[in-house]
Amino acid sequence: MTAKEEFINIYKENIKRQGADNLLDYLINKSDFFTAPSSTRFHGSYEGGLVQHSVNVYHCLKDYLSRPRAKELYKMDYSEETIAIVSLLHDLCKVNFYSVDYRNAKNDNGVWEKIPYYTINDTMPYGHGEKSVYIISGYLYGDSRLTREEAFAIRYHMGFSGNEDKNSIGKALEMYPLAFALSVADMEASYYLEGSNK
Numbered sequence: 001m002t003a004k005e006e007f008i009n010i011y012k013e014n015i016k017r018q019g020a021d022n023l024l025d026y027l028i029n030k031s032d033f034f035t036a037p038s039s040t041r042f043h044g045s046y047e048g049g050l051v052q053h054s055v056n057v058y059h060c061l062k063d064y065l066s067r068p069r070a071k072e073l074y075k076m077d078y079s080e081e082t083i084a085i086v087s088l089l090h091d092l093c094k095v096n097f098y099s100v101d102y103r104n105a106k107n108d109n110g111v112w113e114k115i116p117y118y119t120i121n122d123t124m125p126y127g128h129g130e131k132s133v134y135i136i137s138g139y140l141y142g143d144s145r146l147t148r149e150e151a152f153a154i155r156y157h158m159g160f161s162g163n164e165d166k167n168s169i170g171k172a173l174e175m176y177p178l179a180f181a182l183s184v185a186d187m188e189a190s191y192y193l194e195g196s197n198k
Contacts, residue, residue, distance in 0.1 A: 003052040004034045007088060010058060014084035017144035023089075026139065031095045038094065040118040043194035050094055056193045058087035060185035076177050085136075085146070086153045086182050093131035097122060129155040152176040159183030 001009075011024055027033040038044025038053040061083055070076040099121040102114040126134055133151050140146060146154070156164075156172040156179045173180040 003048060003055050006055050007034075007051050010055070010084055011088055014080045015088075016081060017140050019139040019141060019144055023136065023139035027092075027095070032098075033092070033095050036094060036096075037098055037118050038091070038194070040098065040120060043190040045118060049194070050091060053189055053194060054088050054091060056189035057090065057182070057185050058084065060188040060193075061087045061182060064181050064185055064188075070181070074177055076181060078178060082147070082150055082178070085140075086150055086157075086178060087185065089136055090129070090132055090154045090157045090182060090186065092135045093126075093128050095135070129157055149176045149178050153178040153182045155179075157182045157186050159187065161187070 008024070008028075011020075015024075034051050035047050036050040037046055038049035044050060044053045064070060065076055065078060065083065097120060098118045100116050101119045102116055104112050105115045107113050124131060132154050133146065136146060136154070137151075152172050153176060156169055156176075159173065159180075160166060160169055173183065
């Protein structure tokens with residue numbers, strides 16, 4: 001099963017809110033979500049890296065939340081829908097965000113050739129996590145909108161890797177355990193499943 005097929009299966013099986021079908025249609029037919037990289041040169045910097053990263057974060061979050069300590073001590077008990085929403089959709093800010101450009105480099109034979117690479121082309125400079133929340137909120141609204149904890153989890157999924165005020169990050173992670181869990185899952189996927197050594 002491809003990452004795209006797995007993403008769509010998980011999405012359709014778990015996300016049932018009003019507007020979810022329109023959001024999936026947008027991802028499939030009106031965006032580059034399934035072909036975009038996840039970064040320009042770090043984790044997932046290849047075609048399809050974004051969808052693979054999203055699926056990886058889903059599995060990492062599921063594993064993290066299944067720990068008895070997370071459930072019993074930290075009271076992290078979330079619906080399958082919430083888990084799917086925050087993990088699969090946390091990086092929608094990267095949709096239609098990357099472009100391919102070319103640079104000159106020598107190949108193995110010492111001959112100069114044009115090599116493709118990804119560059120950032122941010123046509124909606126609205127931050128990172130907050131842009132994902134904004135995009136999702138255009139589809140899941142009214143009674144189907146993101147809960148406050150879902151919105152904060154997506155907004156602060158970068159944890160202390162983000163550019164925000166560190167006190168705000170710490171407070172958000174303290175107030176919303178799902179934000180902390182998602183940031184851990186995001187880092188696990190980024191550094192251990194998709195890092196530059198993979």
